[in-house]
């Protein structure tokens with residue numbers, strides 16, 4: 001199943017870090033693309049493009065002025081993450097069985113009512129208010145299981161080798177940056 005995330009209502013001043021975290025979360029857990037609405041934010045797009053260049057994969061970020069244009073033309077099913085929806089763990093099997101490309105919509109400040117109406121599933125992660133980042137992460141994990149944690153990101157300049165205590169980062173070209181909690185690596189990664 002391919003996953004695209006639609007993030008509604010980005011505001012560059014207020015949401016800069018939150019939208020960046022949401023997009024990085026979507027990428028790390030296997031979404032192909034994030035489309036965002038609200039205000040266009042070239043700094044957001046450039047920041048994500050730098051991460052993709054450094055860390056690999058073929059992830060894309062796209063801006064659109066109209067969420068309904070994306071939703072109406074979507075050739076697959078759509079999940080809208082909202083605390084008012086059906087419980088995620090109860091509907092996730094049905095979503096998985098639908099198979100095709102999946103659009104996951106996450107809100108910003110105020111989600112237009114048409115999104116609730118157009119969604120194939122309005123889905124809640126706990127029925128308590130929290131954040132679009134936590135809701136997306138948990139739902140993507142429910143959808144994919146542990147495969148969500150094992151996506152490959154070919155072509156990057158940097159690659160981490162998991163390490164119990166230190167930092168072990170392979171830099172393209174063979175140079176390896178190493179550091180431990182004790183020696184405090186001076187690298188910024």
Ligand SMILES: C[S@@+](CC[C@H](N)C(=O)[O-])C[C@H]1O[C@@H](n2cnc3c(N)ncnc32)[C@H](O)[C@@H]1O
Pocket residue numbers: 081082083084105106107108109111123124125126127128129130131132133135
């Ligand atoms: C600041 S919250 C606003 C809460 C919103 N009134 C709602 O319907 O969930 C921004 C976004 O986080 C996501 N979100 C927050 N809590 C959630 C939950 N319990 N389940 C699913 N999504 C949630 C939704 O996508 C929401 O639009």
